[in-house]
Amino acid sequence: MQARLLRIILLMIFLGGITAAAHECSSCKNLRFIFNKNQWHSNIKFKADVPFGAIFLEQNGYTFTKAKEEQFMLLRHSHHRSHDFTPDFPEAIDCHAVRVNFVGANKNAKIKGEEELKEYFNYFLGKDKTKWASHVPGFYGVEYENIYEGINLKVFSENNHPKFDWIVRANYKEDALPIRLKYEGQNGILIKDGALLLTTSVGDVVEAKPYAYQVINGKKVEVACAFILSENEVKFTLPNGFNRRYDLVIDPALIFSTYSGSTADNFGYTATYDSKGNAYAAGSVFGFGYPTTPGAYQINWAGGTGQGGIAGTDIGITKYNETGTQRLYSTYLGGKSDELPHSLIVNTNDELFLFGTTSSDNFPVTANAFDTTFNGGPSPGPFGGLGVHYINGSDIVITRFSSDGTQLLASTFVGGTGNDGLNTSATNFLKYNYADEVRGEIDIDKQDNIYLATCTRSTDFPVTQGVFQEQNKGGLDGIIIKMNNSLSTMVWCSYLGGENDDAIYSLSLDKNDDLFVCGGTHSVDSFPITQNSMLQATNAGGKADGFITLIDKSGLAIEASTYWGTAEYDQIYFVENDRSNNVYVVGQTEDKSNFFIDNAAYNNPNSGLFITKIHHDLSSVIWSTTIGSGRGVPDISPTAFLVDLCSKVYITGWGSSIGNQLSTRNLPITAGAYSNTTDGNDFYMAVLNDDASGLFYSTFFGSPTAMDHVDGGTSRYSKQGILYQSVCAGCGGVSDFPTTSGAVSQTNNSPNCNEAVYKFDFNIPITFADFIVPTPPCQLPYTATFANTSNVKGDADFTWIFSNGFTTNDSNAVYTFTQPGLYNIKLIVADTSTCNRVDTVEKQILILNNSASILPDVTICKSAKTQIGIPPGVDNVTYQWEYDASLNETHVSNPFASPDSTTKYTLYVKRGNCTDTIQQTVIVFSDAVSVKASVATCPGDSVRLDASNSKPGQTLVYDWSPPTLILAGQGTSTPLVSPPRDTTFTVLVTNQMGCTFTGKVLVDIVSKLPSVNAIAKPYTIHYSDTSQLELLGEGVATFRWEYDETLSDTNSATPLAFPLETTVYKVLAEDSNGCKVSDTVIVYVFRTPCKTGGVFLPNAFTPNGDGVNDVLYLRSLRVTELYFAVYDRWGQLMFETSDQAKGWDGTFGGKPLDSGVFGFYLKAKCDDGEVVEKRGNISLLK
Incomplete structure (x- = not known):
């Protein structure tokens, strides 16, 4: 028959303003109960220092003392050094004592220490040698055996506070508990929020609300328990008796x-x-x-x-x-x-x-x-x-x-x-x-x-x-x-x-x-x-x-x-x-x-x-x-x-x-x-x-x-x-x-x-699925055991699902692999006694056997990137991808790939003597969009556009431009438009992957106005240069350029323009019916600031003797004076020159230097008097 104990737990806590330590302790976690070897009064069995005082355990009770906390505050209380202070210690410290008597207790109860400390204590108090004691043992706890019939008392500590466990042994037959605690010396006593509150002259003391439980079938079951106070005497009541059906109460653990x-x-x-x-x-x-x-x-x-x-x-x-x-x-x-x-x-x-x-x-x-x-x-x-x-x-x-x-x-x-x-x-x-x-x-x-x-x-x-x-x-x-x-x-x-x-x-x-x-x-x-x-x-x-x-x-x-x-x-x-x-x-x-x-x-x-x-x-x-x-x-x-x-x-x-x-x-x-x-x-x-x-x-x-x-x-x-x-x-x-x-x-x-x-x-009953993946050898067949380390509270059900279709409901999954590859292992844990009931975890195992395998293709849009390969987390494995410039790394299991076109990547996975080859293809999705248009007779006619793509079956979104000419159907493949002139309509098509494609169509007007297009060759010139203007047109009967003194001929279709600043030129044209149109062209005149664009210095060169980029030169058409110097990382001068024609060949003292990063300083004077100063780095590459 399983023994059933009832435990009633009390925790005594000293309350006050701001707490301060008055106890000595070595571990500062557990109180030390020191045995009385005649160093103290004979009625004391054990003594423990507690926060701001002490507790004395006696044959039929205990006494505790409490000091005034604020006075201890002045002893030591500081934070970081920027906040340190050293106050004066008070001349005296106020204290208060309270005694607790075990009324009706067994006067012959055996009292013994538990969990003896490794260290011992010596007491040499005063001149009376009879009060001297050496090799005094200390304990982490004390037990009163049979303090009441069928009841033991254990005294220990938690979080530096004394804790009392009243243990009612199995088969206890009395309806009421005989435990009676009589308090003496306090200023006041009352029950507040279920706890016992004692007031003293130096602060309050709380005995926490009693917490009772039974351990039944390995589970802790709470039993309702409360204090009863009559004058200065405290007893316990169990209003619901020993009820085993109560919910589990969480007992948190440090x-x-x-x-x-x-x-x-x-x-x-x-x-x-x-x-x-x-x-x-x-x-x-x-x-x-x-x-x-x-x-x-x-x-x-x-x-x-x-x-x-x-x-x-x-x-x-x-x-x-x-x-x-x-x-x-x-x-x-x-x-x-x-x-x-x-x-x-x-x-x-x-x-x-x-x-x-x-x-x-x-x-x-x-x-x-x-x-x-x-x-x-x-x-x-x-x-x-x-x-x-x-x-x-x-x-x-x-x-x-x-x-x-x-x-x-x-x-x-x-x-x-x-x-x-x-x-x-x-x-x-x-x-x-x-x-x-x-x-x-x-x-x-x-x-x-x-x-x-x-x-x-x-x-x-x-x-x-x-x-x-x-x-x-x-x-x-x-x-x-x-x-x-x-x-x-x-x-x-x-x-x-x-x-x-x-x-x-x-x-x-x-x-x-x-x-x-x-x-x-x-x-x-x-x-x-x-x-x-x-x-x-x-x-x-x-x-x-x-x-x-x-x-x-x-x-x-x-x-x-x-x-x-x-x-x-x-x-x-x-x-x-x-x-x-x-x-x-x-x-x-x-x-x-x-x-x-x-x-x-x-x-x-x-x-x-x-x-x-x-x-x-x-x-x-x-x-x-x-x-x-x-x-x-x-x-x-x-x-x-x-x-x-x-x-x-x-x-x-x-x-x-x-x-x-x-x-x-x-x-x-x-x-x-x-x-x-x-x-x-x-x-x-x-x-x-x-x-x-x-x-x-x-x-x-x-x-x-x-x-x-x-x-x-x-x-x-x-x-x-x-x-x-x-x-x-x-x-x-x-x-x-x-x-x-x-x-x-x-x-x-x-x-x-x-x-x-x-x-x-917090010991909250949660189902948490987990297992250990073994490290496989380079040998097939291989029998693997997946150790189930899930956290469950009661009887749990387990379901293992392997990506190759194998399943089992055993606690630990055992499977023999006969084929290499990456296998996904899923464990589903069901425990109805927990709050979440079910949890799932997935992991992978990589089986190698000097073989080749292919991962599923990945499809991306053009100019996009994707993570490929296998998941990380496999032990004792090295990875090497065949070099491809579109991979960001080649020594990891899952690099990012950004190919311009569909690309097959190859990964070599090595463990010991095994090297497996894994390939994966990244498909760069491409599509072509074509657009058709019906005919328009005159400017302003309505025209139906029709967009189609080369890969049907996609979910597509359409965005047409110019949007102001769309009469209806924006967002569809067949919008209605109204072009006032020949107009190119553009559609941006987005598919369900987010890939975008562009299609265009030119809508021609049959009865046209003259088409006039003024262009410049080039559009941008340097100061004092010229540009060739040109009138391109169709159906033009007459034309002329608006007068401008910077044009060579306003009646020429190809006049020369020599503007001194950016200028807009306008041409006017008519067709045979007198329809007038015009166009403009801008010629931009650019004068390059020397500081921003007049001086060029590469950030790297390669003095490897191949005749390409072997020498580092400063280049400028506008620099009239210069000083250019190169230094190594320690500030040593490697090269200097004041001549553009002289460059650095990557040597020092006639000897070639290794690859590295060097600093440079440049000071140059431009033809307009502007002074340019630059500092930076230059990479020497070999």
Whole structure:
């Protein structure tokens, strides 16, 4: 028979103003219960230091003391060095004691320690040697056995607070529980919101609402439980008895929490996760002392500028194992100036990508990077609190690490000549929270392409042609980037913004890989809002408005865009999508009209955090709500956001007085919270029901003394609802941030701050499908086992579907491959005990056998590009495409191809001794459009046009021009037109693929007016040159040119024109019937400015002896004097001349130089006296 225990859990929490540590602890996670070996009074069995006091466990009760917290505030309480202060400590500290008696308890109950500590303690108190004790043991918990008949009591700790488990053993037969707790010494006692509140002279103490459950058949089942208070005596009641049918109650778990262990000051910024549940954290490090691992890419601090007297920063990155007990790798990343991390993401190979900013021109970049040159910008000045100073301006950096952290697989600068990647808005309302300068997000699509959303002040940012916004419209604009996985190619890049400052903070890819971005804006007139935006088409005014924009995956068009805000301050910090492609946003507001509450049963009016669910096309709100304390301003700065597989909404943020007076006080907390008390300076985590009908779960998390926060950056949830959160912890040298047993570092080893990272599992019952793809050998047949690693809660059904038709319902799929190729494997997991019930995952396995295969053809439009090949993520494989100029890369599995005509591409895939050949054809779709027209007798007659194409069966859209001559049928293949004269009609035809084709037809008028056409040869001349005019005509009886003294003969059909400035010449003609027509021709006179076009200098030459471009010459017809010099990268003079006839042959000291980039300086004087000075680069190529 299975034993059934009833546990009643009580958590004691000390409340006060701003909390401060009064306890000593080594782990700062678990309280230490020290055995009494006669060093204390004999009635004490164990003692533990708790926040602001101590607890003494006795035979039939316990006593706890509490000190006045504000007095401890003056002991130590600081943040970053720019905020340090050293106050005077008070002469005395006020305390209060309360005793709890176990009424009617067993006076002979056995009391024993549990989980003994490795260390021991020595007490030498005063001169009385009988009170001295050595080798005193300590424990993480204490158990009272049979304290009441059939009932045990376990005392341990959670989140630095004492916790009491009353355990009612199986087969307990009494209807009522005998547990009676009598309180003595308090100023007052009452039950409030189910919790027991004790008032004392130094602050309040709360014993949280009792939480009771049973474990039945391996599942935790809640049992309703409550306090009963009679005078000063407390008992428990179970109003529904032992009922096994109650729903499962979520018991959230802190999987791990750890400090970085850095001895240097180390601020926390960003965190993420990988497929194995490992955690990654990145922060700033002020000097040597970050705990790097052997073989890591950069084990030493590279220097920095810093703020004031503070050492500069490098980025510090650590990869932790899934339990936080081991550093898998830890490395610096940086150059000689300052840099900061903003956002992290991991690809399908568990390779970490970092988005950051740098002021270092020697930041590590790789040879084939998109941009290997630091572009810089003006110094934005030091950032208060962050401790950095970007004296050279800022560039975006994107870096890709190997999975073991030993190599930079790719790293690149991205930017223009302004500051890039930083929110440097001129107004503080787009920098509302502390460290909002360091926002933005990086993401990855199914093909492992990289997306980045951030800000820029550059007007010359490397945007791509044809995107939806090619120009910076003013000030700070958002910027969106799509790059390939090797960071060598910009797939597309576009600005997003208006006439004033605009900032993008987050992005999300929907099911079609279209892109949502969000942020805040001050732009009113020119921010790109789509005409079909039914949500909010105009800026509501105020300090800032939020915005949401949906961008087509090609980057060519905005599909939908809307404001979302009020007449107060509003910004949107994160955007996510659910499985139905609905969009969710979370933001801050100072609105007090409850504008953001709509169709949501759960809401906290007048609160500063809003969450809104919107239809995919941004047309209307599904629901919207606000969460907070109700004080009319934001409470927390958002750091992580998720919509899980059940459409539950997760939000994490921090509140602290350093962040624009943010605070976590009075935020809503649910029963069973991990921690339901706060000092106002903590992290807050909340889960909202999918329909906003209720707050599913919420809790605080943080230090009882320090101002917990994160310095900008993004942290992440996994789709299973596990949070990976970076923290700037322990500032002021404090070590009381909650950590887990065995963590990499349970202490803050720096004199100020340490980056902490914690992994928090909300244990929400979600079905999450996943499996491991084995690595096949080069041998057939091959029997593969696909290990099912799905997350399920109950009895689950599994369906495996292979692309070759094989299916199985086994837990693990086993299949014997007999043919090579790329196979798609789909796993469908069904578990009706979870909220989403079903989840699906698809992966590929590549079977090699020295064979050849053909991938399906891909069809594109002319001048378009497409991604070809096979998906990434296959281990231990190398790729080599046969060279083709239309491929952007030849060493990846899925390059971009942009052929001009239909092309067959060949890929060689190698694993070990196997090399398979894979071919794929890209068909460039071409079509021809022909147009016919009926006859027109006279000018103005109606004519029917008729367009046909060479490939019927397409869905076509027609656009005719000139549109003013279309009488009817615009948009069809047969419009009716009315040409007043011979007219060429053009039709632009677009098919269902978006390909466009053009057709033309000339409509002739039978009875014509004279046709007159005046031309010039050439139309553009240089000053003092001549142009030959010519009258071309038909049916002309007489003609003459209007008088102009610059014409040689006004009665000639081919006069010479010698204008001194741009001139319009007009010819008048008549036919035999006296019908008059005229025409004009313009002759443009051009005088080339010497500075802009009078001097030509190539940017590259090839001194390889082939007689072509072997010597670098300056060429100009207008230069009268010059000085031209070439320098190498170290500034050494390679060549100089003052003679145009003398060029540089690529040698120095008579010896040929290797390929490289050289700098040049040119100063020249032109024939008009203008002086030209140029500096730049010249490439020597061999």
